[in-house]
Amino acid sequence: MPKTDDDIAKGFALGDESCLAAAYRRWGSLVYTVAARALGDVEEAKDVAQQVFIGAWRGRAGFEPAKGTLPAWLMGITRYKIADALEQRSRRRRDLEAVSAIEVGxxxxxxxxxxxxxxxxxxxxxxxxxxxxxxxxxxxxxxxxxxxxxxxxxxxxxxxxxxxxxxxxxxxxxxxxxxxxxxxx
Structure with a gap:
């Protein structure tokens, strides 16, 4: 079991699943809190937090521990996922408005x-x-x-x-x- 942030980051980059679990335990609440504050919706924030860790795990080859910390990298992914969620929300609102504009009578x-x-x-x-x-x-x-x-x-x-x-x-x-x-x- 990795002990330090550096151990977690190095193991994460190498594909060690125990390091993914350790990263989630250590920084999952940070990711969730940032998403919840930005989105104002706890369910959406849970989705974003999940997407961040799935995306980070799938894209771990792009993470280089020598160039930055894992939490900073996760926060970067979080910002993109929040932006995606806000864009989706905006698209849904536009779609609803468009359908509402078609008047039945x-x-x-x-x-x-x-x-x-x-x-x-x-x-x-x-x-x-x-x-x-x-x-x-x-x-x-x-x-x-x-x-x-x-x-x-x-x-x-x-x-x-x-x-x-x-x-x-x-x-x-x-x-x-x-x-x-x-x-x-």
């Missing part, structure tokens, strides 16, 4: 009621074309008003998987609605 008038019913049928058809997982995640989000964390808890899926299904489902739904809207004009 702009103004309810006597003549628009049949149009609103038709729009609902089109949306149901579009939802039916999604994968089962994407449809389930979107239905839980929109109809049950659940957050992605709550959806992950309810379905037993990892939070990252829920986010991926939501994003891909929204993109597919948006494309399909745009096709339908384009064909109707």
């Amino acid at each position: 702009a103004e309810r008038t006597e003549n628009s009621v049949p149009t609103a019913i038709l729009d609902q049928l089109v949306i149901r058809d579009c939802l039916a074309e999604l994968t089962a997982a994407q449809r389930q995640v979107l239905e839980l989000a929109f109809f049950d008003d659940l957050t992605q964390t709550q959806i992950a808890e309810r379905t037993g899926l990892p939070l990252g998987t829920v986010k991926t299904h939501a994003r891909r489902g929204l993109i597919a739904l948006k494309r399909r609605l745009e096709e339908v809207d384009g064909a109707a004009q």
